[in-house]
Amino acid sequence: MTKQDFQPAPITVQQQPGARRSFHVAAFVLKRRAMPLPQTPALTADCVVxxxxxxxxxxxxxNPPYKGSLALPGGFVEIGETVEDAARRELKEETGLDAINLALIGVYSRPDRDPRGHTCSVAFLTRDAQGTANAGDDAEAVIWIKDIDGIEIAFDHREIITDALNLIR
Known part of the structure; x- marks a missing residue:
């Protein structure tokens, strides 16, 4: 910051009853400037059911990337939406299921986790999803997997699933 970032603003402290003297204090207040938003990773939400x-x-x-590969239901957070609401919306759009309770698994932010660019995903666990699972939106199919060993999984979703299963063990 430079001297131009500050502007003088006199502040007067009033004498309190019983005080011996009053005094004048000069203070400097930071000028308000509109700061441009920084470039940051895209925010996503994933849901482990x-x-x-x-x-x-x-x-x-x-759809690409990883067209035809298995992945967790999830996607980009919309402006004005919480990450929890985004996880619920993406689960509903892609599988038809409603997540009742969500528990935070973790935040996944490795810069190379998505080939389209740097994304940061907030991953949630639900064990009480309601409804009948059917493919929708950008899901070709929905599949229940009992053992993820030896299965090709998109993005860093194997790590997210492993972390989720470790939470409930």
Whole structure:
């Protein structure tokens, strides 16, 4: 900051009853400037749906990147939307399921996690999704997976699933 970033603003402190003297204090107040928004990673939300009998719900991606690969239901957070609402919306759009309760799994922000560019995902776990799972939006199919070993999974979703399962063990 430079001297031009400040402007003088006199502040007078009033004498309080019983005080011996009053005084004048000169202060400097930072000028208000509109700061441009920084370039930041795109924000996404992912949802891990776990059913004790069927396993983890995954979608087969209809679009690039990773077209045809298995992934978690999820997508980009819209302006004015919370990450929790985005996770619920994406789950509903891609699978038809409603997430009742969400628990935070973690935040995944490795710059190379998405080939389209730097994204930061907030991942949630739900164990009480309601409805019948059907592919919708950009999901080609919905599949329940009991064992993720040896299965090709898009993005860093294997890590997210592993972290989710470790939370409930």
């Amino acid at each position: 776990v059913d004790p009998d069927r396993g983890v719900l995954m979608v087969r991606r209809k």
